[in-house]
Amino acid sequence: MTTGAGVSENAANIGVVGLAVMGSNLARNLASREGNTVAVYNRSRAKTDELVAEHPEAGFVPAFSYEEFAASLQKPRTAIIMVKAGGPTDAVIDSLLEVFEPGDIIVDGGNALFTDTIRREKAVRETGVNFVGMGVSGGEEGALLGPSLMPGGSDESWVTLGPILRSIAAVAEGEPCVTHVGHDGAGHFVKMVHNGIEYADMQLIAEAYDLIRRGTGKSPAEIAEVFAEWNRGELESYLIEITAEVLRQVDGETGKPLVDVILDQAGAKGTGAWTVQTALSLGVPVSGIAEATFARSLSSHPEQREISRDLPGPNEGFTADDADAFIEQVRLALYASKIVAYSQGFDEIRAGAAEYGWNIDLGKIAAIWRGGCIIRARFLNRITDAYVETPDLSVLLTAPFFVDVFTRAQDAWREVVATSAKVGIPAPAFSSSLAYYDGLRAERLPAALIQGQRDFFGAHTYKRIDKPGTFHTLWSADRSEIEAEDTH
Numbered sequence: 297m298t299t300g301a302g303v304s305e306n307a308a309n310i311g312v313v314g315l316a317v318m319g320s321n322l323a324r325n326l327a328s329r330e331g332n333t334v335a336v337y338n339r340s341r342a343k344t345d346e347l348v349a350e351h352p353e354a355g356f357v358p359a360f361s362y363e364e365f366a367a368s369l370q371k372p373r374t375a376i377i378m379v380k381a382g383g384p385t386d387a388v389i390d391s392l393l394e395v396f397e398p399g400d401i402i403v404d405g406g407n408a409l410f411t412d413t414i415r416r417e418k419a420v421r422e423t424g425v426n427f428v429g430m431g432v433s434g435g436e437e438g439a440l441l442g443p444s445l446m447p448g449g450s451d452e453s454w455v456t457l458g459p460i461l462r463s464i465a466a467v468a469e470g471e472p473c474v475t476h477v478g479h480d481g482a483g484h485f486v487k488m489v490h491n492g493i494e495y496a497d498m499q500l501i502a503e504a505y506d507l508i509r510r511g512t513g514k515s516p517a518e519i520a521e522v523f524a525e526w527n528r529g530e531l532e533s534y535l536i537e538i539t540a541e542v543l544r545q546v547d548g549e550t551g552k553p554l555v556d557v558i559l560d561q562a563g564a565k566g567t568g569a570w571t572v573q574t575a576l577s578l579g580v581p582v583s584g585i586a587e588a589t590f591a592r593s594l595s596s597h598p599e600q601r602e603i604s605r606d607l608p609g610p611n612e613g614f615t616a617d618d619a620d621a622f623i624e625q626v627r628l629a630l631y632a633s634k635i636v637a638y639s640q641g642f643d644e645i646r647a648g649a650a651e652y653g654w655n656i657d658l659g660k661i662a663a664i665w666r667g668g669c670i671i672r673a674r675f676l677n678r679i680t681d682a683y684v685e686t687p688d689l690s691v692l693l694t695a696p697f698f699v700d701v702f703t704r705a706q707d708a709w710r711e712v713v714a715t716s717a718k719v720g721i722p723a724p725a726f727s728s729s730l731a732y733y734d735g736l737r738a739e740r741l742p743a744a745l746i747q748g749q750r751d752f753f754g755a756h757t758y759k760r761i762d763k764p765g766t767f768h769t770l771w772s773a774d775r776s777e778i779e780a781e782d783t784h
């Protein structure tokens with residue numbers, strides 16, 4: 297093996313391009329698995345030198361040009377790109393296409409927008425090279441120790457990639473957290489929705505914390521214990537676990553709880569917004585994810601918050617009569633709202649699969665999210681069970697296990713939402729989830745009135761409950777009803 301002066305021909309069975317934190321951790325993970333030899337390349341040489349020097353145990357095959365990189369790989373060549381999403385990904389693909397041959401495989405593990413992946417897959421396929429868009433979840437630690445992997449792409453690529461990806465993925469209950477999600481952009485689509493659900497889950501936890509803090513006067517450290525306790529029960533999940541850690545943390549400089557010195561303006565890298573934008577195009581109501589995304593936006597407008605501070609609100613402060621009972625109500629409200637968020641996310645995946653022609657096994661998606669990723673949670677097993685029992689289940693939250701949860705939780709959920717509205721504590725994800733739940737349950741919705749209004753001002757027509765056909769009322773004439781062409 298050579299290091300830099302020349303190149304070891306065909307020495308590696310897999311390569312990584314882009315050696316920032318994600319790429320270098322994924323390369324180390326690959327190298328640590330039996331049978332893998334990993335070629336590494338980065339646009340600027342320093343990162344390659346540093347990685348190779350710091351991890352001699354990995355036996356990396358460094359390359360300093362795309363030609364060297366291609367020469368160092370066994371055929372069919374397989375390269376995972378971990379660079380900035382967008383233009384940089386296109387630049388790397390173009391460079392690889394100059395040195396790769398038909399049958400080789402390019403995997404984009406960055407956070408690409410799924411429509412970019414569909415476009416890239418189509419363009420790359422024309423060259424005979426396979427292109428796989430792959431969602432990678434779990435952040436830096438996941439990349440190093442075992443991520444949840446959501447590859448799309450062709451069946452042919454999966455034959456080569458499957459064993460490699462299985463070897464590096466997280467393992468949950470004995471199963472690697474990777475599956476061939478579907479063709480072209482399916483993997484990045486599912487990763488996008490994963491991130492949307494993550495936004496909702498985080499917002500719901502934040503609302504639970506806020507209600508408990510303001511309703512019971514408990515300190516962040518005390519609330520950390522509440523979350524630690526919740527993590528031993530049905531809410532057990534990575535996000536609940538790290539919430540306890542964050543709330544327990546004391547600021548070294550001021551001695552205050554860290555959460556009290558962190559600026560209350562939440563950032564976002566855009567995948568929540570993609571999830572919501574896509575859901576709007578598909579006509580799927582992901583209201584919990586949308587509220588979570590908008591809540592981050594609201595928090596990040598300090599000027600608007602400043603001039604709005606004196607708007608009238610309820611006069612009295614809020615103290616729960618029975619702190620323990622209130623905390624239990626909040627726990628149940630959190631669980632119920634969380635089920636709604638996941639149910640909405642799975643709806644979006646099903647709608648995306650129908651729109652783009654992907655055959656996605658929803659139960660398997662829940663299964664590969666049980667390990668390695670940010671939304672890993674005990675109750676994902678119940679989602680897998682629900683889809684195994686009823687593969688064409690059209691509303692996840694109607695599965696018997698979840699109906700049992702709602703039976704237990706709904707009174708508390710309503711109480712918490714009503715209390716938050718009454719005392720003026722914003723709980724947008726709790727309340728919109730409940731409204732969605734009641735919307736689904738409703739025997740009649742006021743959509744009938746909306747259809748009447750649409751017909752009044754735009755002759756958009758309506759259907760009747762008592763006979764087939766499409767109708768229009770002659771609103772500006774004698775208001776009689778006529779049969780009409782469907783102009784929905």
Ligand SMILES: NC(=O)c1ccc[n+]([C@@H]2O[C@H](COP(=O)([O-])OP(=O)(O)OC[C@H]3O[C@@H](n4cnc5c(N)ncnc54)[C@H](OP(=O)(O)O)[C@@H]3O)[C@@H](O)[C@H]2O)c1
Nearest residue numbers: 314315316317318319339340378379380381384406407435
């Ligand atoms: N961070 C996470 O938790 C996480 C989780 C899942 C997925 N991802 C995704 O994984 C990818 C990598 O993330 P990251 O945080 O490790 O790195 P990053 O900061 O997103 O990207 C830095 C890497 O991109 C390379 N790069 C930038 N422009 C380039 C260009 N025009 N041509 C070639 N290479 C270029 C850089 O090379 P130089 O060193 O030469 O500048 C460097 O290797 C991203 O798509 C990210 O969205 C990140």
